[in-house]
Amino acid sequence: MNVVFIAGSHRANSNSERAARLLAGRLETVVPGAVTEVISLHDDRLPFWNSDFGEPSPRFVAAWKPIEASLIAADAVVCVTPEWAGMAGPALKNFLLMPTKGQIAHKPGLIVAVSTGTGGAYPVAELKMSGTKNSHLCWIPDSLVLRHVGELFPAVEAAWANGADHDVARRIDFTLVMLTEYAAALATMRKTSRIDYSHFPNGL
Numbered sequence: 001m002n003v004v005f006i007a008g009s010h011r012a013n014s015n016s017e018r019a020a021r022l023l024a025g026r027l028e029t030v031v032p033g034a035v036t037e038v039i040s041l042h043d044d045r046l047p048f049w050n051s052d053f054g055e056p057s058p059r060f061v062a063a064w065k066p067i068e069a070s071l072i073a074a075d076a077v078v079c080v081t082p083e084w085a086g087m088a089g090p091a092l093k094n095f096l097l098m099p100t101k102g103q104i105a106h107k108p109g110l111i112v113a114v115s116t117g118t119g120g121a122y123p124v125a126e127l128k129m130s131g132t133k134n135s136h137l138c139w140i141p142d143s144l145v146l147r148h149v150g151e152l153f154p155a156v157e158a159a160w161a162n163g164a165d166h167d168v169a170r171r172i173d174f175t176l177v178m179l180t181e182y183a184a185a186l187a188t189m190r191k192t193s194r195i196d197y198s199h200f201p202n203g204l
């Protein structure tokens with residue numbers, strides 16, 4: 001099972017990327033056979049979508065094609081976003097404009113929001129109502145809000161290392177396993193012959 005993690009911060013060495021790497025490593029531990037890849041959108045890795053995206057223009061081919069290939073091979077997608085000014089990260093929203101050719105359609109998506117403070121709820125709400133209409137990505141009901149990550153990440157890593165009980169560490173494990181259960185279930189959905197992208201490429 002392949003799971004792609006999109007780290008949606010613009011910043012190099014961001015906490016979103018750190019969260020993505022932490023969760024990706026943990027997924028490979030709790031789900032035997034899982035293979036993960038982390039794609040960070042820092043430093044303008046993906047140009048802002050423009051009308052030449054679909055032509056396709058050279059700048060988008062270079063930036064998008066490797067990511068697209070990973071998405072096509074994925075069984076599930078994890079979108080990790082910072083909370084910035086109460087919003088999901090713009091790089092992640094830009095990313096969600098692009099996979100509209102069935103690359104992530106009817107695959108489960110997990111939202112992970114990251115905050116150094118008490119934020120994180122707003123990006124979950126924002127993403128749950130957007131980003132899936134034309135990509136057909138299926139957000140699973142469970143999400144993760146990782147708060148006070150400066151203290152949380154070391155505590156979670158320590159809990160995993162020494163087997164100590166930690167509520168967020170347990171919640172992360174549970175949610176990652178749920179994601180892979182949805183991945184197995186939705187594989188059946190993607191095999192149905194009733195999906196008609198030629199007439200109904202976009203939702204709603």
Ligand SMILES: Cc1cc2nc3c(=O)[nH]c(=O)nc-3n(C[C@H](O)[C@H](O)[C@H](O)COP(=O)(O)O)c2cc1C
Pocket residue numbers: 009010011013014015016017081082083084085086087114115116117118119120
């Ligand atoms: C422009 C900007 C706006 C931010 N706004 C919020 C916010 O609204 N709520 C919040 O909890 N944290 C906010 N933060 C702090 C982030 O939680 C923090 O940067 C965290 O590490 C996630 O971003 P990162 O993935 O880029 O590291 C903001 C940070 C930046 C740079």
